[in-house]
Amino acid sequence: MNFIFQFLLLFSRLPLRVLYLFSDFIFFVIYHLVGYRRKVVFENLQNSFPEKSLEELKKIEKKFYVNFCDYIVETFKSFTVSSTELRVRVQHINQDVFDDAKTEGKNIILLAGHVFNWEWFNALALGVVQENSHPVYRKVQSGFWEQKIKELRTRFGNQPLEAKEVVRHIFRNPNDGNSIYLFVADQTPHVSEVTFGLKFLNQKTPVFVGYDKLSTRMDLAFIYCDMKKVKRGFYQVNYYRIQPDGEKFVEHEVVKKFHTLLENTINKRPDNYLWSHRRWKYQHAIKVMGE
Secondary structure, three states, X not given: OHHHHHXXXXXXXXXXXXXXXXXXXXXXXXXXXXXXXXXXXXXXXXXXXXXXXHHHHHHHHHHHHHHHHHHHHHHHHOOOOOHHHHHHHXXXXXXXXXXXXXXXXXXXXXXXXXXXXXXXXXXXXXXXXXXXXXXXXXXXXXXXXXHHHHHHHHHHHOOOEEHHHHXXXXXXXXXXXXXXXXXXXXXXXXXXXOOEEEEEXXXXXEOOOHHHHHHHHOOOEEEEEEXXXXXXXXXXXXXXXXXXXXXXXXXXXXXXXXXXXXXXXXXXOHHHEOOOOOOOOOXXXXXXXXX
């Protein structure tokens, strides 16, 4: 494993303009030769956009695979990319929301979707007033790759937390405006954990509700990350504060608002979302559907 990782580390040191040549090759292989999960991707697109023509769906599908292959090489690059380069390649808009939360003395829950390239949020920790930045990740089975992923998320002063640890960590630490917790919040719950669902992208969708439970028990600042791919290798993230309709959040309010915002992001640039996952496979396990 270590030999493979050392090779990937050397690979990641190549300039992105070279890595994108590899991306083009990977695209040719997985799209034209192998057909990696093409049935899953097209079925997801068809169900999400029933109003679109076959031709429109095929264009989105092909663009998705181009973006997906860029995401692969950009993720490898994440192991060695400098903070300076990431600051050039990822523009963070409306950072006043971080200053406001700090002034209010509220820790931040950042909510992002699987929109390319969510892995490049890491350098955000260097540009905000909060002292502690905690990317939340899911544990992987391999101990070796678990450690390497953790090292990747630790770059630029981040302090990663495994998903099962994060709620306990939030409750045990002061809510003083000095901490940010980054959730990729459109994760699919395991079938044994599915309880709540929403209509999302025209489908009954099981949704993760861990962060929603926090919203009703603590006075936290919830911020949505609207990721946009400007062009190859360059991204823009707009940050929007999610506010309650009343004095404070009620149950499922945050999770509903997050998915509405994410759906708007996807509708504007559907090829930039991760369509290759079977995120609707546990529809049958939903016990309660939100309105």
